[in-house]
Amino acid sequence: MRQMTLGLLALVAGIFAAPAAQADITIGFVTSLSGNGASIGIPYGRGINAAYEYKKTINGETIRLIQLDDGSDPSAATRNARKLVEEEKVDLLIGTATTPSTIAMAAVASELKVPMIAISPLGKLPDSPEQWVVSVPQPASLLVKIVADRMKRDGMKNIGYIGFSDAWGDLVYSGAKAAESTDDIKVQTNERYARTDTSVTAQILKVMAARPDAVLIGGSGTQGALPLITLAERGFKGNTYGTVALVNPDFVTVGGKSAEGIQVSAGPVIVAEQLPDDHFAKKIALDFRAVYQKTHNIPTTDGFSAYSFDAWLIFANAAERALKTAKPGTAEFRTALRDAILSTKELPGVHAVYNFKPGAVTGVDERSLVVVRLTGGAWKYAP
Known part of the structure; x- marks a missing residue:
């Protein structure tokens, strides 16, 4: 478990300059800066740093941001969360x-x-x-x-599925099976692979044996490319589909x-x-891109950093209301912030219009999604 300062990451300087006693609202942020989730974890981290630059204070109250690396390990994520709450006394995860x-x-x-905002x-x-948790991404x-x-x-009509052998792969497969009842499609395979695997040849051979019209990928990041590479090597000519991951x-x-x-x-x-x-997202999305460019001196070309940015917008909007009834650093403020x-x-x-309510983990609807196609190495709007 490593505490990562933004200077160490060559990201935003100065966030840790103020001592904890002077910081009014403390936010604990965990991402995967190392391990097999780093290809998406690093963009998440860059997104939160851009968000901090976008809004550093709330109603005159300063914000202290602490960032930890979980190494793509659920056990480390657990330890980090406990450290942030029990030692750093964070108001939000x-x-x-x-x-x-x-x-x-x-x-x-x-x-x-x-x-917590997931x-x-x-x-x-x-x-x-x-309930203490909500989730930003589209389910x-x-x-x-x-x-x-x-x-x-x-x-x-006939769809082959291959995805990670973990919770994400399960979520995508469950979504595909649910679509069978409302759409004229049939999911023919349920092949899985680990995030650390270097070959999926055996799984792809089984997918192709089902003679699918298309293949749905339930992976993410660099490892999400492995099935596509293998499909191409085996001469698959059908369509391929995936998610924002x-x-x-x-x-x-x-x-x-x-x-x-x-x-x-x-x-x-x-x-x-x-x-x-x-479109509801155009202005705020362009604002996000501008502050990301200013913060990191590179453009943003992913969707993960934007989830962190939206989490910050949700936090800031809620904190403005919670500050009217409680002071940061107290159990009362954490409850008020949750409410x-x-x-x-x-x-x-930048991803969605958010509406949360008790009992629901997500707060988005179909306005939160568009279809894009990879063309010439770039994502193109495909309405």
Whole structure:
């Protein structure tokens, strides 16, 4: 477990300059800066740093941001969450880069009664008498529904599935199976592979033996490219589909020509400049891109950093209301912040318009998604 200062990461300088006693609102952020989730964890980290630059104070109160690396390990994510709550006395947790680690963090947040905004999908709320967690990303069921709608429009009927052998792979597969009842498609295979695997030849041979019209990928980041590379090597000529979890520069680089033409459901921020002027996300998404460029001196070309940014927008909006009734650093403020998050209404972000309510882990609808196609190494809006 490593505490990462932003200077060490060559990101935002100065966040840790103020001592803890002078910081009014303390946020604990966990991501995967190392390990097999780093290709998406690093963008998450860059997104939170851009968000901090975008809004450093709330109603005159300063914000202290602490960032920890979980090494893509759920056990480390658990330890980090406990450290942030028990030692750093954070008012809010935000994290992390993989679904298994996010589930682990959410359990700690619920146990210790600290609000948490998850930046990886959660299939369900932790088993707890009270709700302390919400999730920013579009749920896998909605991500896959949008893709299934596109498959149907494209005339695809028989679908092969290959995904991670973990919670994320389960979520995407469950979404695909749910689409069978409403769309004229049939999921023919359920092949899995580990995030650390270097070959999926055996799984792809089974997928192709089912003679699918299209293949749905339930992976993410660089490892999400492995099935596509193998499909191309085996001469597959059908369509390929995925989710926003594949919208990552490393995926595009590693996938190369094998990934060309894949269609994925993604947040509108991915194609911000291509959106109609009246789209809810266009202005805030372009603002996000500008502050990201200013913060890191590179453009953002992924969807993960935007989830962190939206988590910050949700936190800031809720904190403005919570500060009216309680002071940071207290149990009363954590409860007020939780209640404010759960009453968020029509808050526009770069990925979605957010509406949270008690009992629901997510707060997005179909406005949060568009279909994009990888063309010439770039994502293009495909309405």
